[in-house]
Amino acid sequence: MTSSIPDLADAIRLQAVTAGAAEPIVRGADWQTATVTAVGAGTVDCGTITARCLDSYQGRAIDDRVVIAQSGNGNWICLGRTSSTPDTEWDDYVPTWTTDANPQPSVGNGSLTGRWKRDGRTIVGWVNLVAGSTTTFGSSSDWNFSLPVQAASVGTRLCHAEALAGSRLAGQFVISPSQTASKCYFPSTTTPPLVSCRSDRPFAWANGNQLRIDYLYEAAS
Known part of the structure; x- marks a missing residue:
């Protein structure tokens, strides 16, 4: 026991x-x-x-x-x-394309695509617009393309844009503080030297023309 x-x-x-x-x-x-x-x-x-x-x-x-x-x-x-897992995969998104006044543009049988990824609060991505035969370009007012997430409230980012219509025209995609959508600017033969992108600038947009945008900016959160 x-x-x-x-x-x-x-x-x-x-x-x-x-x-x-x-x-x-x-x-x-x-x-x-x-x-x-x-x-x-x-x-x-x-x-x-x-x-x-x-x-x-x-x-x-x-x-x-x-x-x-x-x-x-x-x-x-x-x-x-964990470090063996990629920080963030690239994600597809469809940017919203608008103008500052009606009528609004329509992609029609063209294409408007975008991809982006984030690392902490750093956002990197691109937008590609290809005009089709039924694409309409809206009123003669500034184009805006939506960002995947809102920009931080400080600093302005000057990113790259390119317009293609037989030849390539380099421009800027300007992301201002707190923006959720931004505009492109291209050289002009008149004053001012840079003008905002719209239906008739930097040229009269037509079937087959392309707009390409690359961006890198700080997210609001």
């Missing part, structure tokens, strides 16, 4: 250690890697665990390999992707 007492004590001790290892308030905070199974508003699910994300973890996506940490009271936080 007495020989079983150490065995019983060992069993109780082992059970206490096992229970403590499963209880964060006992073992303290810890971290682990996990795979994202669902994306919420400021959170990600990793299986049965829901973790709140750091602001630096942008462009969250299912199947991201992430690091999650648990506090002593059992709450989970997602620290971001």
